Amino acid sequence: MSNNVFTAGSPWSAFSGPNLGYLMEQYDLFLQNPEEVDAELVELFQQYGAPVLEEASSSAQTTQTAQTGDVKKVLAAIRLADAIRAFGHYAADVYPLKDRPLDSTKIEPTTYGLTDADLAELPASLFFNNNVPANVSNGKQAVEYLRSLYTDKIGFEYAHIENESERNWIQSKIESGFFKATLSADEKKAVLEQLTRVENFEKFLHKTFVGQKRFSIEGLDTLVVLIDEIVKSAEQNKMKSLQIGMAHRGRLNVLTHIVKKPYEMMFADFAHVPNDYFFPKDGSIEISKGWTGDVKYHMGATYYKPSGLTVKLAYNPSHLEVVSPVVVGSTRAAQEETSNSGEPVQDTSKALAVIVHGDAAFSGEGIVQETFNLAGTKGFTTGGSIHIISNNMIGFTTEYYDSRSTHYSSDLAKGYGIPVVHVNADDPEAVIQVAKFAFEYRQTFGKDILIDLIGYRRYGHNETDDPTVTNPLTYLLVDKHPTVRALYGERVVNEGIVSKEYVEQLDKDIYAEMQKCYDYVKKVGEEKGPFEIEMPEAVKQPYPVVETSVPADELKQINEELLAWPENFEPQNKLARILKRRTEALETGKIDWGHAETLAFASILREGNPIRITGQDAQRGTFSQRHLVLHDKNNGSEWTPLHNISGVKASFSVYNSPLTEAAIVGYEYGYNLENEKALTIWEGQFGDFANMAQVMFDNFISAARSKWGIKSGLVLLLPNGMEGQGPEHSSARIERYLQLCAENNWIVANCSNAGNYFHLLRRQAKMLGTEAVRPLVVATPKSLLRHPLAAATLEQLSEGKFEEVIEQPGLGQNPEKVERIILASGKVTIDLAEAVNDGEGFDKLHIIRIEQLYPFPMAQLKEIIARYPNAKEIVWVQEEPKNQGPWRFALEYLLELAEGKKVRYVGRPEMSSTSEGDTDSHKVAQAKVISEALADL
Numbered sequence: 037m038s039n040n041v042f043t044a045g046s047p048w049s050a051f052s053g054p055n056l057g058y059l060m061e062q063y064d065l066f067l068q069n070p071e072e073v074d075a076e077l078v079e080l081f082q083q084y085g086a087p088v089l090e091e092a093s094s095s096a097q098t099t100q101t102a103q104t105g106d107v108k109k110v111l112a113a114i115r116l117a118d119a120i121r122a123f124g125h126y127a128a129d130v131y132p133l134k135d136r137p138l139d140s141t142k143i144e145p146t147t148y149g150l151t152d153a154d155l156a157e158l159p160a161s162l163f164f165n166n167n168v169p170a171n172v173s174n175g176k177q178a179v180e181y182l183r184s185l186y187t188d189k190i191g192f193e194y195a196h197i198e199n200e201s202e203r204n205w206i207q208s209k210i211e212s213g214f215f216k217a218t219l220s221a222d223e224k225k226a227v228l229e230q231l232t233r234v235e236n237f238e239k240f241l242h243k244t245f246v247g248q249k250r251f252s253i254e255g256l257d258t259l260v261v262l263i264d265e266i267v268k269s270a271e272q273n274k275m276k277s278l279q280i281g282m283a284h285r286g287r288l289n290v291l292t293h294i295v296k297k298p299y300e301m302m303f304a305d306f307a308h309v310p311n312d313y314f315f316p317k318d319g320s321i322e323i324s325k326g327w328t329g330d331v332k333y334h335m336g337a338t339y340y341k342p343s344g345l346t347v348k349l350a351y352n353p354s355h356l357e358v359v360s361p362v363v364v365g366s367t368r369a370a371q372e373e374t375s376n377s378g379e380p381v382q383d384t385s386k387a388l389a390v391i392v393h394g395d396a397a398f399s400g401e402g403i404v405q406e407t408f409n410l411a412g413t414k415g416f417t418t419g420g421s422i423h424i425i426s427n428n429m430i431g432f433t434t435e436y437y438d439s440r441s442t443h444y445s446s447d448l449a450k451g452y453g454i455p456v457v458h459v460n461a462d463d464p465e466a467v468i469q470v471a472k473f474a475f476e477y478r479q480t481f482g483k484d485i486l487i488d489l490i491g492y493r494r495y496g497h498n499e500t501d502d503p504t505v506t507n508p509l510t511y512l513l514v515d516k517h518p519t520v521r522a523l524y525g526e527r528v529v530n531e532g533i534v535s536k537e538y539v540e541q542l543d544k545d546i547y548a549e550m551q552k553c554y555d556y557v558k559k560v561g562e563e564k565g566p567f568e569i570e571m572p573e574a575v576k577q578p579y580p581v582v583e584t585s586v587p588a589d590e591l592k593q594i595n596e597e598l599l600a601w602p603e604n605f606e607p608q609n610k611l612a613r614i615l616k617r618r619t620e621a622l623e624t625g626k627i628d629w630g631h632a633e634t635l636a637f638a639s640i641l642r643e644g645n646p647i648r649i650t651g652q653d654a655q656r657g658t659f660s661q662r663h664l665v666l667h668d669k670n671n672g673s674e675w676t677p678l679h680n681i682s683g684v685k686a687s688f689s690v691y692n693s694p695l696t697e698a699a700i701v702g703y704e705y706g707y708n709l710e711n712e713k714a715l716t717i718w719e720g721q722f723g724d725f726a727n728m729a730q731v732m733f734d735n736f737i738s739a740a741r742s743k744w745g746i747k748s749g750l751v752l753l754l755p756n757g758m759e760g761q762g763p764e765h766s767s768a769r770i771e772r773y774l775q776l777c778a779e780n781n782w783i784v785a786n787c788s789n790a791g792n793y794f795h796l797l798r799r800q801a802k803m804l805g806t807e808a809v810r811p812l813v814v815a816t817p818k819s820l821l822r823h824p825l826a827a828a829t830l831e832q833l834s835e836g837k838f839e840e841v842i843e844q845p846g847l848g849q850n851p852e853k854v855e856r857i858i859l860a861s862g863k864v865t866i867d868l869a870e871a872v873n874d875g876e877g878f879d880k881l882h883i884i885r886i887e888q889l890y891p892f893p894m895a896q897l898k899e900i901i902a903r904y905p906n907a908k909e910i911v912w913v914q915e916e917p918k919n920q921g922p923w924r925f926a927l928e929y930l931l932e933l934a935e936g937k938k939v940r941y942v943g944r945p946e947m948s949s950t951s952e953g954d955t956d957s958h959k960v961a962q963a964k965v966i967s968e969a970l971a972d973l
């Protein structure tokens with residue numbers, strides 16, 4: 037019984053009398069000499085143990101089973117029933133165009149050596165767990181019944197689910213006839229109206245805005261029915277937030293029919309009339325916009341339903357699937373209460389993510405897998421997302437069979453132990469039942485679920501594309517295929533729910549309603565002028581100067597509390613010693629990076645901003661510098677000092693993340709969008725690996741404000757520095773972030789000192805939730821984490837502020853003498869500081885550290901450089917190769933600052949790799965950079 041996951045009851049009930057006796061004998065043999073027993077019986081014994089005489093078998097079925105006289109037939113029948121449950125989906129009528137061969141070989145009685153007559157002699161109870169359906173009285177009818185459930189318009193895949201109670205729950209849902217439930221007459225009429233709206237919306241756009249791309253939903257019209265049903269379930273369950281992520285296909289239809297962006301606003305987008313004139317007066321719709329804007333099928337919207345449910349469609353770029361983790365992150369934020377100290381309190385019943393995927397994108401894009409992998413982890417779970425593949429069996433011009441190596445587009449999901457339900461998109465009532473089921477499954481088991489909504493694509497990839505050029509056979513079928521509105525209209529007419537005339541009139545009325553909306557849009561467009569969106573004033577400026585110091589007494593108190601572990605708590609000895617040194621660090625001026633960071637976090641929590649930090653090994657920190665969660669050496673219990681300090685008004689969480697960059701960065705970005713007051717931090721294990729998440733930096737974090745007007749204060753910590761660890765553990769590739777800098781879109785910093793980092797974090801926290809907020813990219817150090825020259829003093833934290841530039845102490849004392857001004861950033865400034873020591877003998881030199889690379893601190897630099905009238909040259913020093921690092925970004929600013937002085941570069945030559953591969957060559961190259969920078973002085 038290779039796939040015997042379904043026969044939940046014992047099979048012994050089918051045997052009695054001589055058959056049972058025979059089985060007993062076989063079982064004894066199995067215990068002594070299993071190889072002499074038939075393989076099928078061995079499997080049965082292994083699964084169900086010793087044959088027993090059961091109550092149920094002794095009465096009603098005795099006659100029938102006694103007549104079968106053939107144990108093998110019984111076993112074959114059990115295998116057949118299980119096969120229908122496991123493989124019925126291969127034969128299910130789920131393809132509207134009927135253009136994919138179905139496979140029923142695994143569920144034919146003959147495959148198991150059974151005839152109809154054999155089946156008719158078997159008891160019905162053999163095929164069911166508990167209740168035998170009323171109209172089923174023998175094995176033949178049982179098989180027919182099971183086939184009608186498992187091979188109709190819905191295909192079920194659940195044999196792969198590990199948990200037996202989940203499988204049983206699904207099986208009883210299916211076999212209780214849940215999916216065969218019919219709608220009331222009113223519900224049917226509502227579905228007809230919905231389908232008529234969906235179809236007419238596309239028709240209207242098609243006819244009115246000829247040649248404009250809209251990525252029509254047609255062929256998958258029931259996607260709207262499906263999502264609408266999920267929304268209804270969410271409302272019935274008193275959810276607060278439903279977060280939808282989806283790509284281009286059908287998005288406009290979902291925007292208007294689910295998120296309730298009014299037709300006027302939709303048509304205004306096509307007619308180039310500002311849609312701002314058509315916002316509903318009741319404030320139910322919120323749409324933010326950026327000043328450079330985006331195409332209409334990337335725009336999101338928020339709908340505040342009267343029921344208290346907020347339905348949000350996330351903004352997304354063209355890049356398929358990348359919005360998935362963003363939406364899940366936002367959902368998590370919507371589930372968390374963060375205004376308490378300690379861990380945030382998560383309530384998964386408050387919010388739900390619904391993620392719509394394309395069939396080609398789902399199986400092709402790796403971020404889908406990354407997102408699934410987050411779903412069950414402590415720091416990232418949301419108690420289950422509902423995934424929908426809007427499966428039109430084609431991706432652009434690529435047919436499904438060229439798109440993947442698996443049978444279904446959905447197969448990846450099975451690896452995550454979740455149910456997959458394939459449903460024919462031409463059957464709206466089946467779709468509704470699937471939606472209800474998915475919601476109930478998620479609520480019951482707190483896990484993801486996947487609905488594979490199978491339809492077709494009525495036009496080309498977009499409406500200007502002619503698909504008959506590349507996919508002629510598919511489109512011969514599509515051309516002949518009636519729309520789902522037409523099919524359903526016919527069905528409800530046949531069922532006597534409405535008349536044919538009603539269906540036709542509804543069609544006309546809805547089209548006329550749309551025409552009326554558009555006529556109004558045209559009129560307003562003629563009367564009113566353009567609606568300019570300006571960059572907000574607060575974004576036009578660099579960050580304002582804000583108070584970030586913390587009184588010394590408060591810092592001392594925090595420090596004590598951080599080190600006050602419970603009496604019986606014993607961290608590992610060496611770590612305990614290291615941490616205890618923090619007791620004196622405030623007095624000795626040796627506050628290292630991790631220590632300054634923890635003090636910053638504590639002070640931020642006391643001011644009321646929640647903090648969430650994630651990354652691979654974020655709790656300890658890649659370089660063992662952080663230790664925000666301590667582990668008892670004897671019993672492994674955990675202690676989080678930041679949960680145990682006084683005066684805290686917000687939650688703190690730090691999670692070691694699964695090993696991914698793209699999904700986690702997207703997730704944290706989404707989290708911060710939803711909880712804008714939370715200091716949300718992602719840390720790369722090494723900054724080098726952050727480019728796995730490049731799409732998140734390029735298409736969301738750096739550009740979202742100007743495209744979509746949405747704000748984020750996400751912090752990215754990217755360990756960086758050339759220290760001889762080879763090409764993939766050296767460079768955060770800061771040049772990438774610098775190249776994306778424009779319009780004050782984010783802050784890029786590279787601090788040389790723990791105190792400055794303290795103020796940088798605190799400044800960021802102070803900006804959260806304000807109009808001025810923007811993301812923060814920090815190249816963080818490795819060797820500087822414990823370097824004495826990078827340590828902070830108590831005064832720096834209690835009296836200082838974030839310094840965008842720092843002048844090298846000990847240099848530039850005699851301004852007339854200074855001839856060379858070095859500008860540099862990050863770790864190399866400490867290398868230089870070590871080389872010049874106290875400045876003795878370096879009268880001709882001044883060094884300025886640029887702690888904030890963007891916005892480039894021009895005003896401060898001008899003011900400093902002006903103090904040195906005899907300076908002949910400005911030298912940019914960096915440790916990265918010339919084609920990398922900040923040099924090329926800085927050059928334009930340097931030329932402006934130079935005012936006739938020479939501008940020179942000192943650093944590694946252009947290199948295709950980021951660094952030398954071995955430590956010795958690194959040392960030589962690094963020493964050369966420093967000696968060249970200081971040569972001829």
Ligand SMILES: Cc1ncc(C[n+]2csc(CCOP(=O)(O)OP(=O)(O)O)c2C)c(N)n1
Pocket residue numbers: 285354355356393394395396397398426428430431432497
């Ligand atoms: C990451 C990425 N690669 C390529 C594209 C270009 N592209 C846009 S739609 C599309 C086909 C998508 O097919 P599918 O996922 O099945 O969705 P459908 O358009 O059929 O609904 C492609 C390749 C893209 N938008 N994003």
